[in-house]
Amino acid sequence: MIPFLQGKFRCFFNFDMKEVKCLDDAVTLFHQMVRMQPLPSVIVFSKLFKTMINMKHYSAVVSLFGEMQKLGIPTSVSILNIVINSYCLMHRADCGFFCIYPFT
Numbered sequence: 001m002i003p004f005l006q007g008k009f010r011c012f013f014n015f016d017m018k019e020v021k022c023l024d025d026a027v028t029l030f031h032q033m034v035r036m037q038p039l040p041s042v043i044v045f046s047k048l049f050k051t052m053i054n055m056k057h058y059s060a061v062v063s064l065f066g067e068m069q070k071l072g073i074p075t076s077v078s079i080l081n082i083v084i085n086s087y088c089l090m091h092r093a094d095c096g097f098f099c100i101y102p103f104t
Contacts, residue, residue: 015029015044015047017047017050020051020052022055023052023060026048026055026057026060027060030045030048033048039073042074042076045075046076049061049064049086053086056089061082061086062083065079065083080100083099084096084099084100
């Protein structure tokens with residue numbers, strides 16, 4: 001296991017997003033989370049995406065959201081809001097509307 005991840009998986013609410021220092025850390029944590037059984041709460045995915053937005057990795061948030069959908073991981077309104085915000089920050093608000101389409 002990656003050193004910064006050791007000891008972080010005792011409880012689903014024990015994810016310390018302060019340990020995520022760069023995009024590689026965030027993507028690694030995401031891949032660790034999607035392999036967990038049971039899956040972490042949608043809140044944890046939301047916190048990870050918010051951390052990535054704070055690091056200005058908007059396209060990575062969109063990409064990982066797509067991966068979540070492919071894997072069948074449930075999403076929430078807050079995650080949709082984060083993804084739409086990412087599109088807006090990339091000056092692609094038009095693409096943000098496509099996130100809503102499956103829910104109409």
